Amino acid sequence: MTDTRSTCPYCGVGCGVIIESDAGQITGVRGDPDHPANFGRLCSKGSTLHLTATPIVLQTKRLHHPQHRAARGDELQALSWDEANQRIADKLLSLRADHGPDAIGFYISGQLLTEDYHAFNKLARGLVGTNNIDSNSRLCMSSAVVGYKQSLGSDAPPACYEDLDRADCLFITGSNMAWAHPILFRRIEAARAARPEMKIIVVDPRRTETAEFADLHLQIQPGTDVALCLGMLHAMVWEGWIDANFIAEHTEGFDALKALARDMPPAKAARQCGISEADLLQAARWFATSEATLSLYCMGLNQSTSGTAKNTALINLHLASGQIGRPGAGPFSLTGQPNAMGGRETGGMATLLPGHRDPTDADHRAEIARLWGVDALPATAGKTAVELFEAAARGEVKALWLACTNPAQSLPNQALVRAALERCELVILQEAFTGTATAAYADFVLPAATWGEKEGTVTNSERRISRVRAAILPPGEARPDWQIARDIAQRLEVQLRPGLPSLFGVEGPEALWLEHREATRGRDLDITGLTYAMLERSPQQWPCPEAESQGRARLYQDSRFATANGRARFVSRPFAAAADKIDASFALALTTGRMRDQWHGMSRSGAVPRLMAFDARPAVRLNPQDLARRGLKDGGLGKLTTRRGSLVLPMQADETVACGQAYVPMHWGAEFIGGDGINALTQDAFCPDARQPELKFSAMNVQPA
Numbered sequence: 163m164t165d166t167r168s169t170c171p172y173c174g175v176g177c178g179v180i181i182e183s184d185a186g187q188i189t190g191v192r193g194d195p196d197h198p199a200n201f202g203r204l205c206s207k208g209s210t211l212h213l214t215a216t217p218i219v220l221q222t223k224r225l226h227h228p229q230h231r232a233a234r235g236d237e238l239q240a241l242s243w244d245e246a247n248q249r250i251a252d253k254l255l256s257l258r259a260d261h262g263p264d265a266i267g268f269y270i271s272g273q274l275l276t277e278d279y280h281a282f283n284k285l286a287r288g289l290v291g292t293n294n295i296d297s298n299s300r301l302c303m304s305s306a307v308v309g310y311k312q313s314l315g316s317d318a319p320p321a322c323y324e325d326l327d328r329a330d331c332l333f334i335t336g337s338n339m340a341w342a343h344p345i346l347f348r349r350i351e352a353a354r355a356a357r358p359e360m361k362i363i364v365v366d367p368r369r370t371e372t373a374e375f376a377d378l379h380l381q382i383q384p385g386t387d388v389a390l391c392l393g394m395l396h397a398m399v400w401e402g403w404i405d406a407n408f409i410a411e412h413t414e415g416f417d418a419l420k421a422l423a424r425d426m427p428p429a430k431a432a433r434q435c436g437i438s439e440a441d442l443l444q445a446a447r448w449f450a451t452s453e454a455t456l457s458l459y460c461m462g463l464n465q466s467t468s469g470t471a472k473n474t475a476l477i478n479l480h481l482a483s484g485q486i487g488r489p490g491a492g493p494f495s496l497t498g499q500p501n502a503m504g505g506r507e508t509g510g511m512a513t514l515l516p517g518h519r520d521p522t523d524a525d526h527r528a529e530i531a532r533l534w535g536v537d538a539l540p541a542t543a544g545k546t547a548v549e550l551f552e553a554a555a556r557g558e559v560k561a562l563w564l565a566c567t568n569p570a571q572s573l574p575n576q577a578l579v580r581a582a583l584e585r586c587e588l589v590i591l592q593e594a595f596t597g598t599a600t601a602a603y604a605d606f607v608l609p610a611a612t613w614g615e616k617e618g619t620v621t622n623s624e625r626r627i628s629r630v631r632a633a634i635l636p637p638g639e640a641r642p643d644w645q646i647a648r649d650i651a652q653r654l655e656v657q658l659r660p661g662l663p664s665l666f667g668v669e670g671p672e673a674l675w676l677e678h679r680e681a682t683r684g685r686d687l688d689i690t691g692l693t694y695a696m697l698e699r700s701p702q703q704w705p706c707p708e709a710e711s712q713g714r715a716r717l718y719q720d721s722r723f724a725t726a727n728g729r730a731r732f733v734s735r736p737f738a739a740a741a742d743k744i745d746a747s748f749a750l751a752l753t754t755g756r757m758r759d760q761w762h763g764m765s766r767s768g769a770v771p772r773l774m775a776f777d778a779r780p781a782v783r784l785n786p787q788d789l790a791r792r793g794l795k796d797g798g799l800g801k802l803t804t805r806r807g808s809l810v811l812p813m814q815a816d817e818t819v820a821c822g823q824a825y826v827p828m829h830w831g832a833e834f835i836g837g838d839g840i841n842a843l844t845q846d847a848f849c850p851d852a853r854q855p856e857l858k859f860s861a862m863n864v865q866p867a
């Protein structure tokens with residue numbers, strides 16, 4: 163029996179796990195008692211990880227060999243790695259020669275390891291010559307990224323998990339932490355048991371399990387978060403709860419924001435949000451006057467056409483009340499995916515470059531070109547997730563290389579996504595599991611190694627970098643994602659860089675990580691003080707520059723922010739309604755969210771019967787009054803229609819859903835519910851700053867089916 167320390171591959175909490183293996187098989191998993199994210203605890207998903215790697219799962223649900231289909235609609239046929247790599251390289255070279263580098267797009271994943279991200283980024287930008295590389299983290303965190311940058315000057319979550327124990331007031335908004343980040347929620351429960359005076363405010367259109375635990379639940383209308391924050395700010399100013407010294411000494415832009423908030427008095431904001439004025443005032447009082455207030459937020463803020471405005475509106479409250487840079491205080495975005503942070507650090511997204519650099523900055527491009535040993539990086543703006551698929555649907559992007567993600571299930575507005583995949587001349591899919599919806603559109607399916615089989619690092623929500631370790635060999639011919647990218651890159655180099663030294667001579671993940679580490683030197687996320695060996699002994703938070711022996715728990719403790727003049731910025735954005743309009747034809751506001759025991763498209767978690775048992779029946783939830791008003795029955799079938807598509811689903815009466823709203827878990831794909839899955843319905847309009855689509859709000863109609 164062997165124990166291997168690694169990290170859970172599911173959510174952004176980033177719990178440490180110990181993988182138990184014997185004779186080349188994973189036999190068990192337990193929480194790592196020494197990991198500072200979880201101290202040995204695991205949730206239902208983490209504690210059943212070994213059941214996703216049983217011999218039967220490896221045999222029946224994993225891809226073992228490279229496959230190719232001669233024509234769309236044909237069966238996939240196995241071929242050798244050598245043949246697959248050469249045919250893919252030849253086709254990419256031909257498309258690049260005929261249509262230019264921007265005809266090729268990469269859509270990768272927040273579930274890739276940092277080393278995978280680095281390899282793909284160098285391949286796309288340094289070799290192919292396109293900024294068309296984006297990640298499914300676009301659907302997860304891009305509003306938080308831009309919000310931090312606009313307000314604080316850098317994409318750096320300032321708080322840490324220990325702040326959950328130190329906060330006197332928690333403001334949880336747009337997050338059902340009890341289900342989506344369960345181990346952090348257990349920590350909150352323990353903190354409140356130890357200090358019952360701690361106040362917990364939850365902002366959510368649904369009465370979730372998290373809201374049940376709150377002292378104050380603000381059950382706002384979906385999409386009205388900016389109005390709420392402006393109303394709370396108005397109250398803070400009016401009541402004298404702001405920290406005038408902090409504002410004067412460490413911020414700029416407050417007068418403009420104050421003028422904006424003047425037009426959103428608490429009574430008006432409360433009306434807009436559909437809550438009582440007294441509750442809004444109570445929330446503002448607790449937020450501003452508690453000794454330390456920590457806000458925790460996730461997709462409810464981010465997945466919105468106002469995603470950046472919602473993030474900055476919340477950070478404004480922290481700046482106005484001086485609730486930042488102290489233990490227990492600050493804005494703390496929770497990442498959904500296990501390595502959404504790593505993607506941001508490596509710049510594996512269209513709008514970023516490695517080391518928190520900016521692709522629109524010529525100096526930043528030159529710095530990375532020098533580090534990578536290439537003449538220049540492309541200057542043309544890259545396409546973000548939705549834009550990439552829109553361009554493919556128009557025929558501008560001819561090839562899509564997809565890794566560790568299932569866009570034919572997870573992207574909004576599936577009709578467009580599927581049309582895009584159909585129109586592409588080349589779709590390459592790197593995937594660990596069989597039967598994903600995207601595989602039906604792929605010309606090449608390349609078997610990828612996954613959790614328990616590959617080496618690298620991930621960064622969790624609190625900036626903590628942990629090692630991911632292999633306990634067993636991957637099944638069949640499956641390979642780590644970085645290696646798949648590297649092997650094809652080496653073939654492309656023969657044509658694109660004849661006679662020049664290889665950009666992809668690296669032999670393993672540690673060498674890739676060292677290249678990434680160098681890109682952080684002198685930057686806000688500097689990790690030049692870390693090594694793989696150190697991370698194996700103890701996961702560390704960034705920054706950790708060369709001169710320091712351990713990472714930094716909190717940022718901005720000196721109240722000097724990452725802007726040019728060191729002052730944080732109040733960002734003034736008015737409240738704007740969601741993109742989809744509620745009207746007589748589409749009278750319900752549809753929101754989406756996570757189930758307790760499932761993960762994303764369920765390709766891994768759906769393989770565990772115990773996890774399926776919690777809630778195996780797909781359904782849309784409506785308030786019983788809405789069901790009755792429409793002649794619908796609990797358990798009966800309803801036809802759901804939005805401006806993008808329709809679906810038939812069972813109805814479920816649910817008092818936690820407010821009248822005028824509907825709720826559906828995000829996980830159900832076509833294999834469970836037919837059609838194009840849940841995302842046939844959802845909205846692909848996106849935030850103009852963050853380009854994150856509005857998955858959390860769709861105007862919907864429902865009729866008896």
Ligand code: SF4
Pocket residue numbers: 170171172173174175176177200203204205206207208209343344345346
């Ligand atoms: Fe894994 Fe997240 Fe559960 Fe921790 S909380 S065990 S990281 S799914």
